[in-house]
Amino acid sequence: MNITRTYLIHFLLLLFCGTLLSACKNQSGVSPKTGVAYNDPYNGGLQINRKVKEGPGPGLVVIEGGTFVMGGSLNEDITYAHDNLKRRVTVASFYMDETEVSNADWLEYLHWLNQNFPDDKELYYNAIPDTLAWRHPLSYNEPYVDLYLRHPAYQDYPVVGITWEQANDYCVWRTDRVNEHILRQKGALVDYKTLAESQARPGEPFNTDIYLNGQYKGEGIDGEQMPKDNTPGAEDGARRTVRMEDGVLKQPYRLPTEAEWEYAALGLVGNTEYGNVEGSKVYPWNGLGVRSPKRRTQGLMMANFKITGGDNMGVAGYLNDGGDITVSVTNYLPNDYGLYNMAGNVNEWVSDVYRQLSYEDFEDFNPFRGNVYMDKQYEDAEKGIIAKDKYGRPIKVPATAPRKQTWEELQAATNDSEQTDFQHDVRGFADEPNDELYGVTTLVNNKSRVYKGGSWNDRAYWLNPATRRYLQQDESNAMIGFRCAMTLVGSPEVNTSVKPSFPANRSKAQGGKKILGIF
Template sequence: MRTTNTYFIPALLLFFCVSLFVSCKNRSGVSPKTGVAYNDPYNGGLQINRKVKEGPGPGLIVIEGGTFVMGGSLNEDITYAHDNLRRRVTVASFYMDETEVSNADWLEYLHWLNQNFPDDKELYYNALPDTLVWRHPLSYNEPYVDLYLRHPAYQDYPVVGVTWEQANDYCIWRTDRVNEHILRQKGALVDYRTLAESQGRPAEPFNTDIYLNGQYRGEGIDGEKMPQDNTPGTEDGARRPVRMEDGVLKQPYRLPTEAEWEYAALGLVGNTEYGNIESSKIYPWDGLGLRSAKRRTQGLMMANFKPTSGDNMGVAGYLNDGGDITVSVTSYLPNDYGLYNMAGNVNEWVRDVYRQLSFEDFQDFNPFRGNVYMDKQLEDSETGVIAKDKYGRPIRIPAKAPRKQTWEELQAATATPDSTGATFDYDVRGYADETNNELYGVTTLVNDKSRVYKGGSWNDRAYWLNPATRRFMQQDESDAMTGFRCAMTLVGSPEINIKSKPSFPANRTRAQGDRKILGIF
């Protein structure tokens, strides 16, 4: 009997392990609902990718979301604006730029525009920052007009003089360049060397939406390592473009929402234990002061700002913050999320339209004020071909319906693409709070083009370093104190710091696998 048990137990374990292996293999290669195999060219060719390698795009840091009191870090409303009333909200996990966008980053953008559209002087001119923001009638700032953007001494300083509109254009451009680079590196598009030797630049610039719609293909475009096409009826060895389902391409870069920016700036993840916030913050760092309390850096300023009138950098021989204007985007210590200069240096644009009472109006999950619903215009609704502008980007038109249209409605809408419809308000950024045209310019400067900026700058007092403070400027205006950084939506599980909390074994295994896939561990 003892001998039987000795052999029986290992055999049972072996059977269990084999069964588990087969089960896991089946789960990854077979539909759990129909039993039909994925990625089989003989049964329809449905391709499901179970080995997703999703992660942050270049320059981004993952921000685990959660609940926090928006406006709660402000202890005194010294402006009596009453525009940052406390409200508990939830922010979904997302990615955010480690640093502000620098002059070198912007010069890369300008260089690409000049290379790909050498004859379009208007496009290049419109992308130029307004360097005249440095001019002031009673200050000699004229050298910055010519030197700040282009001199290599300032290459790692934050770009300024950019409008909210220009910042959004940069996000769109960055999305396409990152995805194009991914595809060329993987061989789904021809590599840079082949491209350069053949024609120097693409006949039509790459656009993510156009590519995903199958409209960016052909000789001189398709790479040798495109994914295999398992569609029935295709020739052996047929290839296809990368799809969103493959998990290769990145989500769009964009400006962060006001709630995302404030949440990331506070960095409460460093003050949390077992789901409780142990201590609150006034600034992106701990404590009530503006100077470092650590022994080795005691007394050093924690940010680049203007402590008092007439003091932009301190006394010669021992400058207090090391900056007369802006400083490098990696100056000072990062906050608990690893983000640099979330207070001081430059103010930063966010996506939201400014309204004094936004805190009362917006939702408590992913709060945002500024939705203008736009759809990609179809050139042919039967084939789904997207209409393109002269830069190879989708033409976007106002949304015609709040929900998916019927096939008949879609055909009718395509027949009259300029019609906005009469029953759906696609522009809801004011949330039923219309601009008072009679009072605008008389008692108020707030309208639907007023955008929020936050964070304080090199020329601001300490009050504006608090993440809860908010100001606004027209989306087509700029100044020498405002720049920006980009964000990106995180897909999949919101949990990042799973090792710091207990969880059920099955969930922990699944979550750890997800996080490894994301490249976080």
Template sequence: MRRVIPVVVALSSVVLLGACSKLSKSGKNKDLSPKTGVAYNDPNNGGLHINRKVKETPGPGLVAIEGGTFVMGGSLNEDLGYAHDNLKRRVTVASFYIDQTEVSNADWLEYLHWIAQNFPDDGKLYYDALPDSLVWRHPLSYNEPYVNLYLRHPSFQDYPVVGVSWEQATAYCQWRTDRVNENILRNSGVLVDYKTRSERQATGNDAFNTDIYLNGQLKGDGIDGPNMPTDNKPGAQAGAKRTIRMEDGILKQPYRLPTEAEWEYAALGLIGNTVQGNIENSRTYPWSGLGVRSDKRKTQGRMLANFKITSGNNMGVAGDLNDGGDITVPVTSYAPNDFGLYNMAGNVNEWVNDVYRQLSFEDFEDFNPFRGNVFMDNQYENADGRVLAKDKYGRPIKVPAKAARKQTWEELQAAKGGEATTTSTYAYDARGFEDEETQELYGKTSLVNNKSRVYKGGSWNDRAYWLNPATRRHMQQDESDAMTGFRCAMTMVGNVFGPTSKGKSSGRAKTSKGSPH
């Protein structure tokens, strides 16, 4: 199946924008502040825009996952490697979104095509985005055909992309965020449509970036579309238009890699084993039971995932293949778990966002646990005018956070002037816990440092043990192999499953109509 452009999301944006414009022209709105009684969206009293009509929906390709509590590491009933790195602890994961499938070769080719189209003279950007196809080479295997064919041949288009590092996967998530939001704005007429942009031969010099756009730095002739909302700001000229703000609720949150806790929670799919708040049966895999074969009548005995059955047996016997996958298989193969997610065990390992630490279970928060590096802030080119600094690709430049809290105005001004303050020189290390990599030991006593990232799930070349969602391994964030891919996630704004929502979840989560497969 091929990708579907998220027209549904774009159309909903048109409705919202129409409402914004209508309110702006009339200056009338019965929606009043419950605390002051002052009308919202009224240009005569300041024009504060409060949008009560926003309905949270997943971005294209994503499935809504109802959060809850679970025992992280609880599905691991044997520790074959004696790693002791995922001991049991109860945590709570907030509701979130995650891709229904792994990112495929076709998805990655779309990414490469966009780079080539928008930055045709930037060979480095394109080269850095290429997967390392040489991961297929092995001294004693004839895998050379995959080096040239796996990524680009149409027969492999729906197979998961491999040979991508954690850094490349993160860059893809950032790119995907901007393309989804750009598509929403162009299809709804807030930005000029694709045809108009193409006719004026626009390139990466005005490439859309969500943060830069929300900061008001991407507007003007040739960029603004006909359906921009009316500006209610006092003093604005009659009929003046404005760009979309975060308060409008139209643009999507950033795509990102899931945290390890989110990934493990989504993989287990315990929602299928829950009755009135009680988990009836624990799970060892993303399905019920202790085995890796189907107990359904029509598929009885068939493997439920793509993995290495025994040494030398990747897919079964000809004429009656078992899992049927000598290497990877299409991303919608096998039955999905109870959240509707495909291949949360087997096919390819999947990168998650966390930095690997063997003792992550000791130092953790019990709500949305995550182990990362330092917090990052946007860098300002002009702090007084709040103009964000951009790199040559139009993306905001990120710098480590300088303070553990919001600075006072005096501290902020002192930092701008170059004066020494406790906060301007403070190395904020809340995520790293002062555990910088020790160069003199790295490679001698430990392979773990701040660039070690977790991957989970097992692959086509792994034994059944690694299909357990609680197992965890690590690799350097700039490394890749033929067994590791990824899927994206997104933070859920509000909670569509919360106490104010109508009805209850049916067990299988809702899927975006913009799903790419």
């Protein structure tokens, strides 16, 4: 009996090894449409990598999208603005920052700018928040001017005094730092220590777009673990830079659209069952009140806001919301998506241009109102070289065509600086304000940006996710901060375990074979 069992074990081990070897042989994969092998340097070297279901970038949580009634949570329009009337829309799944961007986060940004551009005082100065936003006539807020941003007691408080333009610059910087860190960890770029000690340091910082275009490589940049180069004729052991097709790099960080922000703040995911919304919300939490109804926390404020005139925190000995101004970005309970302070603490910038009647115009899928379409400018279109600014970032210019240009049009537009009559402002519907009337009948123009959420200095009405206000994109105050978002790629489904699904024969779609990774 023991001998039989031993033979059986050996047989199973041999069978497993054979299966494993067979799987290794088939790892190259083949095209299901042509039968040609992928990742074969002898037939062209086409590299198709294993399908990636990406996770969120650092600081982000996943927001499963869906349909909702934008403006639907606003039961009473007490300002009579009529600027967010009910309309059913669909928001694609995306990622969003768990918390507002904090002072410590912004100081990290300032530190990097100072380290990498020590002689560019203008760049550093332009990135500093307007701490003078704390100043108010007949109010002694001067201590916050000097202390709020930099004192460690406020390090986890939301950064304020940030313009919409500064928030967008931060998103670009954060994208590059996250992707650079990923590549250094994987060895596709030299590690930080080697970079610091290298005599052949790159003249410009890492930029994602420039890297993907093959313009950031060479001595002092390339790591030892770059992906293998399967290009025909490449030397043995040749390596290449990472491509977008490899599924390694993250999508750009950006400001959320107004629809995304409102959808995420409302958090109806916790009120749904079998595809039906079982209960509506007025705030990011359930119920009509602003105090907790639960026994252990009964009566506690659910957000940081101004209760009444002259009451920013309550009575000494039992402060109602625990904050005179802002509070920590992780104070209070998160909503059903896991997002903190989607009501109160600080208002938050979103990417949309403000128009009172946007709800009449925007699409019902991923509604957004922006400005001009932008393209990367080419330094040499024939060679595909992107023009860079002095900080190593691609130069963006208004789009010259609504769709992909012909090769001849691209060369002509680049070499002769030709401009077509394409209206690149279609996202604003070419509705330039009348300059003669601006400031007389309206303060809205193409630089008016939406902010939402309510702040430490706002009343409860503004905590409703459907409310909206606007400010010029180059202005700021002590009541507005922001958080970042990121587009989710691939399937929109996140909570696949809560509903039945059809079986998927993925192996058949891929020719029954596994596809290699890149490293």
